[in-house]
Amino acid sequence: MSSREWEILGVDHVAIAVTPETFDGWRGVWSRLFGGSIFYDIADANPGGVSSMRLCGIKVGNLSIALISGIDRKEKSQVTKYVERHGDHSIQHIAVAVKNIEAFLEETRGKGIGFLGELLLREDAWGGEIKQIFGLPFDGKLHSDEAPFFEFVERPKDSGSFSSGESFSDDFAKRLYEEVEEAARQEHTGVFIAREILEKPTTSAT
Numbered sequence: 312m313s314s315r316e317w318e319i320l321g322v323d324h325v326a327i328a329v330t331p332e333t334f335d336g337w338r339g340v341w342s343r344l345f346g347g348s349i350f351y352d353i354a355d356a357n358p359g360g361v362s363s364m365r366l367c368g369i370k371v372g373n374l375s376i377a378l379i380s381g382i383d384r385k386e387k388s389q390v391t392k393y394v395e396r397h398g399d400h401s402i403q404h405i406a407v408a409v410k411n412i413e414a415f416l417e418e419t420r421g422k423g424i425g426f427l428g429e430l431l432l433r434e435d436a437w438g439g440e441i442k443q444i445f446g447l448p449f450d451g452k453l454h455s456d457e458a459p460f461f462e463f464v465e466r467p468k469d470s471g472s473f474s475s476g477e478s479f480s481d482d483f484a485k486r487l488y489e490e491v492e493e494a495a496r497q498e499h500t501g502v503f504i505a506r507e508i509l510e511k512p513t514t515s516a517t
């Protein structure tokens with residue numbers, strides 16, 4: 312029996328990396344062909360920075376998609392590198408919605424799960440705090456700017472029902488971009504789940 316105080320609720324959003332050339336095309340596929348509604352479109356998440364990204368949030372049913380493409384300046388964007396490695400329209404991260412994310416972090420960190428930095432906090436448009444953190448790459452062979460990863464997020468709830476994310480602020484997009492760029496610059500060797508835990512799941516991870 313688990314005595315856990317947290318819960319995985321579902322997929323908050325899926326971030327898909329595309330090329331600048333195909334961005335509008337994919338945006339049209341998700342909105343017009345698939346019937347989604349665009350709830351955010353940020354042309355430049357990191358204005359004036361050495362690199363940046365374009366970000367568009369689209370909601371289709373209960374699925375939230377974040378389309379991203381790199382903006383290269385002095386440096387090549389992590390998103391550009393990601394698309395070069397994985398191809399156009401490749402899944403960069405899946406954000407998992409978690410109830411009681413602090414308890415989730417405490418328990419999973421204690422069991423060796425690796426996260427990038429600390430919880431990011433921001434005020435949500437409709438009031439209340441949103442909490443987000445990124446997981447380290449799944450495979451230690453990939454550098455952090457070319458590896459897919461998980462994000463974990465907790466959103467304020469005005470009802471008991473779960474709904475996927477539909478809020479990306481300019482400020483948050485910038486911080487998020489800087490945070491991941493910074494992490495990508497560091498030659499860290501951490502992974503989301505250590506090899507030893509994967510090989511002995513019943514003794515270490517349960």
Ligand SMILES: [Fe+2]
Pocket residue numbers: 324326377404406462
């Ligand atoms: Fe995300």
